[in-house]
Amino acid sequence: MIPKSYLIFEDESFLDSTVAKMNALRKSGQFCDVRLQVCGHELMAHRAVLACCSPYLFEIFNSDIESNGVSHVTFEDLNPEAVEILLNYAYTAQLRADKELVKEVYSAAKRLKMERVKQICGDYLLSKMDSQSAISFRNFASVMGDGRVLSEIDAYIQEHLLEVSEQEDFLKLPRLKLEVILEDNLSLPSNGKLYSKVLKWVQRCLWENGELLERLMEEVQMLYYSADHKLLDGTLIIEDQGLFGVGAEDHVQFVQKNPPRESGKTQRQLSSSSSGATSPSASSTPKSCRSEFKYIASEKTTNNTYLCLAVLDGLLCVIFLHSRSSPQTSPSATPCLLKSLSFEAQPEELGEQPLTAMHYARSGLGTAALHGRLIAAGGYNREECLRTVECYNPKDDQWTFTAPMRTPRARFQMAVLMGQLYVMGGSNGHSDELSCGETYDPRTDTWAQVPELRTNRCNAGVCSLNNTLFVVGGSDPCGQKGLKNCDSFDPVTMIWKNCAPLNIRRHQAAVCELEGFMYVIGGAESWNCLNTVERYNPQNDTWALISPMNVARRGAGVAVYDGKLFVVGGFDGSHALRCVEVYDPARNEWRMLGSMTMARSNAGVAVLGDIICAVGGFDGNNFLNTLEVYYPETDEWSDCTKAFCSSA
The missing domain is CATH 3.30.710.10 (Potassium Channel Kv1.1; Chain A)
Incomplete structure (x- = not known):
């Protein structure tokens, strides 16, 4: 009271x-x-x-x-x-x-x-949400990691799968095509049990046999449904019987969230032995605990044709399954599937066109994303180093020119700092490496000089971190030896300072910031390509080596998306690379992703919205002016316009 x-x-x-x-x-x-x-x-x-x-x-x-x-x-x-x-x-x-x-x-x-x-x-x-937007909403919820929203969307898709399957987003999902041979007098189980067996078969292919999911999707996969209700790989053929081998035991049971037994040779050991050396963190955690395999919805569209939407190893996919009776002769040839469903449409039927190319082919260029646009500056081709700068607008798929740099330069990197672009060092193609740098103000469309580096430097990494510009590594004046140097620039005081040096000399490394740390990835020491990675902590001015990449590479591009590092292309000492890998700092591990449509070394890489762009570079024979984009939710690269421009 x-x-x-x-x-x-x-x-x-x-x-x-x-x-x-x-x-x-x-x-x-x-x-x-x-x-x-x-x-x-x-x-x-x-x-x-x-x-x-x-x-x-x-x-x-x-x-x-x-x-x-x-x-x-x-x-x-x-x-x-x-x-x-x-x-x-x-x-x-x-x-x-x-x-x-x-x-x-x-x-x-x-x-x-x-x-x-x-x-x-x-x-x-x-x-x-409706049937037209369900897939795009699900991709968004998956990227955001929102389990609550995902479960609601999946429930909707289960009730409206056929309507959803007619939509444009559904048509462009990756497809796994299966031809299942039935033993005489057998029929496939109901959809839920059927796709539980399909998911286990995919898991077995990926983890026991070391297959890649993208390889499984390249052609029709032959399977055999045996009398003891097991789904077996159709490549095991007993030709004199005309049947698929039933001697392959279906004894490996993959259960989500449960690690394999430690007695005997576990599945974890099988997986690591088939894929070569792995990092300690990767080999100590069963992959079944890290990857998502999920059945979402399915429909039986004809007497022997099934349509399913599922998540395979974290990738949203369509499974198209066709069943037929046991053949009289060995079914070793790849069958022709009935194209009865609309998702078999080809890209040209979907109205896709190649993404518009830059006006100039460029390798060793600087790239950055600024105000929703992709900036590509400088670089070199067979004739000269460039000072021109092009700006790509994804909404209309057009490249336009902005003010050129003050100095022609190539073999440099670009960073965004406090709303402005910074480029440092590089080479002009006629003299030693450059020490000069400049900054671009998008409000006035002008470039201005900034104080010079303390040393001439080419092939250095450039990164913004905590409102400070960092320049890391690079080539010595002869261009043959990597540097350990690391310098920081304060844009307010306009003063350069020395930072702790790298552990390993390196030039042509990929450099970026993630969650308050700076990462220096790969590169070369002299001409020996590196897979090592170092992380810089600005709080105590120290460098530490972390888990190495799967592939040694120099001249790779790097992008940060959804709290992870995506390393793209590069050169392994012999060939320009198409391969891409991603680093998860929470697990300190790297894994391979879908490859680009073409090899690219010294290309430019940046993120526009929720899409990663790779532009220019050198494929081993030609200097490139082409652009391609990566969709993390589907682990696919594309050089076509439709989905990219509509998502911009």
């Missing part, structure tokens, strides 16, 4: 008035003590307000408690409009976003760990 001597008064209008005033102060920049740099846009706010609604920013501010001035937080991969919407929400508790921006708001909320906003955005997307 409250004593009568207490004064109690509740002003119902005070809170709304205070919130409105605080938001007005934010928008006018008054009393603000934090600046958010979002893709070149500066957003002002109050640290205490943001710390209350974003655990991610709270952690940053809490680790920066010694700072008495204005905190700076940079996001190069978020939509400025989406972040502004979240700031309004933080001050007013009102979330207002155009439907076209909801995914961007969700992505920003995930980064800032604003779980309530994630839930609201997820519910909104679910409410707008």
